[in-house]
Structures are given as C-alpha cells and as structure tokens.
Amino acid sequence: MESQTVEYKSDIPTKHKLFKAEIVAFLNTNNGTIFLGVDDDGTFLPEKVDQYKQWESWISDWIHSAFSVPVQKFVTLEVSAQNFAIHIKQGDKPPYYYKDGEGFNSKGIYIRNGSSKRRATDDEVRRMLKAQVANEFESELSNIQESLTFHYLQDKLLDNNIVFDPKGLRLQNVDNQYNNGALLLSDQSPRVTKIAVVDGLDMSADLLAKKTFSGSLIKQVDMTLEYISLLNDTKVSFTGAAARVENESYPSKAIREAVINAYAHRDYSLSADIKIEFFDDRLEIFSAGGLPDGLSVADIKEGISAQRNPNIIHVLDKINYIENFATGIRRILASYKGFHKEPMFIVTPNQFKVVLYNRNYALVDDDIQSWGNNKLKTNLSDAEQLELGFTVNQDHNLFDDSCVTELEKRLDSKDEKIIKLLRLNEEMSRKEIESYLEEAQTTVYNRLKRLIELKIINKRGQSRSTVYYMKANESK
Template sequence: MIFQESETVELKAFVVENIKKEIIAFANCEGGKLYVGVQDDGTVLGLDNPDEVSLQISNMVRDSIKPDLTMFLHYETLTVDGKKIVAVDVQQGTERPYYIAKKGMRPEGVYVRQGYSSVPATNTAIRYMIKETDGDRFEEMRSLEQNLTFEFAKKTFAKRNVTFGTAQMKTLGLVTQDGVYTNLGLLLSDQCVHTIKAAVFQGTNQNEFKDRKEFTGSLFQQMDEVYDFIDFRNQTHSTFEKLYRIDRRDYPETAVREALLNLLVHREYSFRASSFISLYTDRLEFTSIGGLVNGVTLKDITMGISVCRNVKLANIFYRLELIEAYGTGLVKIMDAYEGTGMMPRIETSNNAFKIILPNLNAITESAKPKQIGLEKDIPEKKVIALTKEQGVITRKEVEMLLDMGQSSCGRLLKKMVENGLLIQGGKGKNTRYRLP
C-alpha cells in the first residue's frame, strides 16, 4: 500500500494538537482520510497501541470541535508491512462550518482543504458555508461571533417577569440545540453589530446639524436609548380653549413608539448598514434597511396586513409585550394622528422603508414671524417680551403696557397675529394671545 498526501489524504506520524485542523478541513470540504502512523513521505512507522490512538482522536474531536462531528468519523486499524496504523475516514459534515471551539467561527478557528494543506477559511467562505447549511433566513443562521453576553437582555426580560435561561434561549432561537449562538442571539446580545444613527437638524433640510449620535449594543438597549433621545426632544406646546389649557407634544408618543419598534423588528439585518432616525423642525423620519417583503404592497401594510421578515425576533418582542400583534403598528401610527389635520407618510424602495411623522406643532414658512423691520417695531417687541414672561396675555394688559387706546391696541394685536408673531385663542372676553 502506497501513501501519498493529497487534497483528500493527510499523513501523520503520531497524534499532534494540530490534527484537529486536518479533521475540520476535511469535514468542511469534500471529506478525506487521515492516516496516523505514517510519515509525510509515506514511510510507515506503525503504532504501539492503535486503539488508544483512536480513542485519543475521538476525545479530541468530541471536546474541541464544534458542531458535533463524531458521527461523521469512522476509525479503522490497518496492518501495513506488519505494522499497525489508524485510518480515520472523515466525511463532509452537514452542519458546516466546523471549527475549533476555543477559537470560534472565525478564520483562526475554521479550516478548509487547499491543495495538500489545511488553511484558515476566509470570512466569505465561512458565510457561504453558513448560508449553504442554514438557509437564507438570517435570524436562524449561526452567528460568526460566538463570544456573546446578554446583560441588557437579561434586565429587559426580568422587567417583564419572563424567564431568560439556557432552555428559554434555545426555545426562542437564540441558541441552537448544540449550544451555538444564532444571528438572533447576536441581535439581542451586548455585542450586536447593527446600529442606529440619529441626527437632529436645524430646519427642514440636512444643511446644519444640531446633534447626532450612534446607538450600539443589544437591540433592547438601542430601543430604550433611542426612545429617550427622541422623547427628550419631543417638546410640549400649550394652547387655550376658552379657560382651558391644552397641551400637545410635537409627535404623539404612540406613533413614536410604534415607528421605533417597526424599525427594530422589521429591518433587513443581513445588511450591515445602520438604520437612521432624522429629526427636523417639521418632521421625524425613521428609515430602516430593507424594503417590503416580496409579495406585499404598501396598500397591504396600511390595511394591517403583515408578512414578518424576522419571525423569531417579532415573537420575542411579542412575548415581552412590546408589540401586540403583527400588522397593528402602522394602523396605530395612523390612528394617533386622527383628527389633527395631519397624516404620517410612508415611503418605500427596494432596499429601504421610511416612516415620516409630521410635527403637530410645526409652523409653516408662511406663518413664521416676519423678521424684517422687527427691530424697529418697538411696541411689538414689548408685547412679545411680556407674552414670553407670562405665557399668555390679554388685550387689556397690552393697553396698559403700551398706554394705548382700545382700538389701536386691537389693530396692533390683529397685525401681530396676521404676521405670525402671536397666536390668538378664545373669543370675546376670553380672548388670549400666546407666542407661536
């Protein structure tokens, strides 16, 4: 029997640590045979105890290689030239990529056969093996990153009194039955690689930034921090209906909440690009990566029809009572604006989905105060200063402030309202004026 190394044959004089690389490489490729007791040049040295060598290799494979590869290995003791050697037949595995457990599913832990050698696999090759084995559903694929922690997720589950242990993580799909983290696990881990970028602009375009921030960590952490970022800037404005004060925030809290949850649950995570939140003076935009799921139209989703892209992720948000049911979020957003005279807009492309919430308290350009000549309008400046100090003013108070007659004062206030310097509320004796 002649021995010679090839793409499918590896020779080892005895068991060494890097024998794991050869076995992994065969399992990740087309399979192969490993002969122990034979030198690289094909010289048969033989083994004193072949059964012990087989057991040693078996233990090494079971303890050091993931996923479990034992069922794809067959051991046989051969006698060649009166000497005993061990032949290990390695079949191509069905759960590729296989890797050294301590090094993880990275190039330094994953090996493939290249010519007569076993070499580290590229990231591209690793992703290809994952996709080929696990299919196209992103959240069910095994994560390239396996060194994960879940501190924020644990706190989120605890707040909802939902158990979050190893058994639950497997049931929910964060971990495979072999203990390997999935991409769903990566999304909820503290090491999540997907981010949300938020920006606040001065005006209605992107010419001037007021603030910007990138949110990282578990999707739960991003959810909480992004909501706080928006909520802090979601101002409350007051109007008066007769004697009653009416407070209204720029954006209905329900609409903000549902738009943010939609951004998190329904985005396409197979792309590494960030999601975006843009806050202008007249609108708030949520832009997520990934257009509509194939077969679903914009009209469908506004009617409450939903085909979920990330089923397992949505199920977790449902269990935590963050979402109520599929397809209700956009309906809630629309309902939040009912009776306001404004309506949210939705824009889609092949690779993006945008929800635009109008600012309920925004002043249109035509209604903004006219700045030209304001410095010369001393009465107007005094009225504005008093209104800013008190919150609201009456015509009588303006008469006393300016020592002005009733008719002149009425004309001044009417002019200021028409120019957008003041907003009038109430009628007759209950008329009040406030700043825009």
C-alpha cells in the same frame, strides 16, 4: 373578469410548460386562482367536464415534481361537477420556477402582472433571491458563539418576570448554538443606530447633533426612544374656554410604533444601519430592506402583515414592546387623525422609510406674525390676553415661566440656537459652539455669559477644559 388574482383557461395547452408558468407566476407574486374549463369571461364550458380527471392527474403530479421544489402546501384543487379551480398561495421562498432539465431555470421564473403573466427580469430575480436570504438570516447560525452575553436583555426579561431561556426565546438550537437573532439581541450586536439633528429643512443646513447607539437591539430601541423624547417639544396653549391643551410635535405613540417597527422588520442581512434624521418640519426613520413577502404600502395600511424576523419579534413580544397584532402602521396613522399631513411610508427594494410630520411646525408662521404683539401681551395677564383673543403659548422645554419676559427682551435666534445645541448635546465647549454660530469668539463668549446670568445654562471646568450645559441637566 381576469385580474391580478384570477385567471381563466379553457384547457391545459399542449405545451404543458405554458400552464406551469401560470402556476409559477402566482407562486412568485400573490395568492390567486386559475379556473379551468371556462371561456375568457369565466363562463362554464360543459364540453370540458370529461377532461377534469386527466387535468387533476396531471396537476397533482406536477405540484410534487414539476417545480423547483414541491409546492403541495401552496396549491390546492377544488373540483366539482361544474367547477375546476386551482387555488395558489404565494410561496414563502421565491423565486419558484418550473423544471426544464436539471438545475436552475431562469427562463421558467414568471410573475403575475395585472391579468396576465410575464417572465421576471434579472433584477426581479435578484430581489427575490435577496429577500429569501433576508428572511432566513435571523435563523442561521451566528459566526460568534462563545463570547456572546445578554446582560441588557436579561434585565428586561427580569422586569417582566421571565427567566432567560435561549431555547425558549428561539435564540439557540437543540445543540446550544446561537443564531443571528441571538447575535443581534446580544450585548455584542454588530448593528448600530445613527441619529442626526438638522437645523433646517434639508441636509444643506447645519447639523446640530449626531448620535450613535450600539449594543443589544433592545438597548438601542430604549436609547433611541429616550433621545427622541428630548427632541419632541410640547406646545402648550390655553383656549378661549380656559382649557389647557398640550400638543406634542410628534405623537409619542407614532414615534414608538415607527421606531420599534424599524428594528423588528428590517433586513439584517444588509449592512446598512438604522438611521433617524430630525428636520424642523419632520422626522425620517430609515430601515434597511423593502417590505417582506411582496407586501405593498396599501396592504400594511389595511393591517396585512408578514414577519421577516419572527425570532426577534417573539422576544419583543415577550418583553411587551409590541403586541404582535399587525396594528403598528394603523396606530401611526390614527395618531395623526385631524392633522393636515398624513405620515408617509416610502418603500424601495432596499429601504423602508417612515416620515412623521411635526404637528407644531405649521404654527411657526402664526408665531412670527404675532411676535409684534409681545410687548402688549407682556403687560397683560393670561385671562386678559384670552379675552382680547390672544393665544397664550408656553414652551416648558426651553425656559421656566419666571424668565419668559426677560428672554423676549434679551434673546435672539443665535441665543436660541445655543440653547438648542446644549439640549441636544448635553455639554459642549465654547469652540464647538462657535463652529455652529459663525461669530467672533468675544461675541459667543458674551452670549454664553448672558445665558448663565439668566440661569438658563451653566458651566464647569476651567480655561480650555470649560464646558457649557443646560441648567436642567445639572443633576446629571
């Protein structure tokens, strides 16, 4: 039966370009096989055997001279007494087309569509051309040569007992010229990472914090992972069996895989920055460029991979940031096993987005319903609460155990918002905090004073230079 990967032909048509178009369609789309000398059901036709020699001669000649480039490394023939098969691999630099005179032949660009071919649209041709540029960008010579430094990368290599060798790391050619991969890994990298923290479920809510990280891509990876770890709350609970259970909002393994994949596989020929957005219920990671080499989300879930930036991946592998075994997506999915929302992977021609869901967000409704029991729980020990069926929850990211009872009495949602702001922004002035709360100056001042009395936050400076910060950050 004919399919996306199988085509049956009884003969090569008189107009040879029609058959060349079949080969082109596979070169531009996916691996496949054309069976010659069979009927529409794939049944062998004995009367066609006498033509095998002529077919083999034609096709052998075509794969060297009939297409935009020689394609012998992608096309192989399998010929026997009762079988004539043309095995075609997807090419690594589409678009491919059959020649029709000299120069570019847009009419000769075909793609596979189900069990047949069709001519590629102008948009599809443009995407193929753009993908070709993306796949080659990293290895092209950098416009900046003399001023590049690699201090951050060198430190990482030394941590792994590796000497910085630009040629061995595939960052320089034989003439000692740096490529774009070197530029991206240098301290002068032109790309940045942007992170936004939103106090709600969409961009209409307040923006609690904005961060921009620059420098070597390796440095950006480290700073991004460190910042996300500050936002990744852990819910601690005790079960009826008195076992302590810690549940991160986002599995650390999933975060690490998603973040590093964003840097390793993005399209650096596009100027868009890596962007990360935190919402109450989810984390979204955006990287420029769709999937390389025509892969689909289903393909990557099955572990099929393609490398857009092999030089950068080579360096990441050297410093043990990746294993280079195409397991990243499957690890992300595995880390969410048992949770009711699976991570999402959204692909467009110009963007790849990973959505990780907050595993503790589903508990919010339960927390609200149980709030009325807090007065009762305050007077009970953990063991007594468990005996009565309560779940004992602690959040060590915000408060220590000594002030939980006092906080329940004296803190409201606006106070908690101040705490969250200071956790995200390290330090802030009163004016900056006021802009988020939409309250009178005196009210905000009293809130800050109370949080200082509770030893949750602290302040430094005088008058207009006063800033507030979390007690936990005092050593900084």
